[in-house]
Amino acid sequence: MAKILSIVERAYHGTIEEQDDTILWVSHMLKNAGADISILLRGNAVNYAVMGQDASGLKFGGVALEVPPTLDRDVINLIGAGVPTYAVREDLEDRGIRQTELAKGLKLVSRAEVADLYESHDSIWHW
Amino acid sequence: MAKLTIALMDSPYESGTTTTAMRIADAAVRKGHTVNVFAYEGAVSLTMKEQKAHPNPVKGTSVEEQKHPTTATFVAGLLATGKVDWINCGMCVDERGAGNWIEGARRGGPADLLKWANDSTNTLIMGSR
Numbered sequence: 347m348a349k350i351l352s353i354v355e356r357a358y359h360g361t362i363e364e365q366d367d368t369i370l371w372v373s374h375m376l377k378n379a380g381a382d383i384s385i386l387l388r389g390n391a392v393n394y395a396v397m398g399q400d401a402s403g404l405k406f407g408g409v410a411l412e413v414p415p416t417l418d419r420d421v422i423n424l425i426g427a428g429v430p431t432y433a434v435r436e437d438l439e440d441r442g443i444r445q446t447e448l449a450k451g452l453k454l455v456s457r458a459e460v461a462d463l464y465e466s467h468d469s470i471w472h473w
Numbered sequence: 474m475a476k477l478t479i480a481l482m483d484s485p486y487e488s489g490t491t492t493t494a495m496r497i498a499d500a501a502v503r504k505g506h507t508v509n510v511f512a513y514e515g516a517v518s519l520t521m522k523e524q525k526a527h528p529n530p531v532k533g534t535s536v537e538e539q540k541h542p543t544t545a546t547f548v549a550g551l552l553a554t555g556k557v558d559w560i561n562c563g564m565c566v567d568e569r570g571a572g573n574w575i576e577g578a579r580r581g582g583p584a585d586l587l588k589w590a591n592d593s594t595n596t597l598i599m600g601s602r
Contacts, residue, residue, distance in 0.1 A: 359487060359488050359489045360486045360487045360488055360492075362492045362542075363492065363543070363544055365539065365542070366529070368486070368487075374531045375531060378530075405550075406496075406499050406548075406550040406551050407499065407550035407552075407553050408554075409542075409546055409549065409550025409553075411542055412540040412542075413538075413539055413541070423531075423532075
């Protein structure tokens with residue numbers, strides 16, 4: 347079975363309406379279907395791994411978003427489901443995100459190590 | 474009170490700009506302003522009446538538990554305030570076969586955007602990126 351690395355870079359697009367990130371979601375579905383899949387968070391998507399996000403309270407006129415997205419929980423659940431989940435260290439540092447804020451089990455790679463990460467997978471899916 | 478015109482271009486469920494535009498419209502309405510929204514290209518699908526909520530198999534939640542929102546529901550919430558007018562670009566609708574909308578959205582064209590822009594305090598264009 348091909349080893350897939352799914353790269354998530356474009357973040358917080360449609361996450362309110364979808365109640366999740368569509369690529370994290372489909373990656374989890376693929377894992378459930380038996381895929382050997384890993385995830386690399388890079389660029390703005392590294393923020394998905396920051397714990398304590400709260401997207402509640404949104405209302406349009408009288409219509410409330412009753413179940414907001416919980417992207418930090420989604421990352422935790424992916425890791426818990428056995429999906430190796432990586433984030434680019436420099437992208438975290440550029441945004442002032444400390445390691446203590448991150449989901450437990452998240453693996454950090456430097457930009458210099460990304461090529462090796464690609465090499466360790468058969469298929470690179472850059473969404 | 475001010476009148477704001479917003480032009481949207483992104484299709485539902487794929488963009489952060491749509492939610493941002495709706496937040497701006499909602500905030501403006503809450504302050505007593507009126508808002509015109511011109512939905513262009515993919516944005517005409519925001520008001521599609523037959524959008525349906527779905528369960529979330531990753532979280533194991535049912536439709537009822539997940540309370541999945543639709544963009545049409547969000548737009549309906551804005552329209553129900555009576556302070557928001559919504560026009561879908563007719564040609565964009567036709568090429569997509571996207572003509573079955575929620576109540577309150579209406580058909581128009583670029584000339585309506587121009588008229589609104591001329592009549593408004595300001596116009597915000599949120600194109601696709």
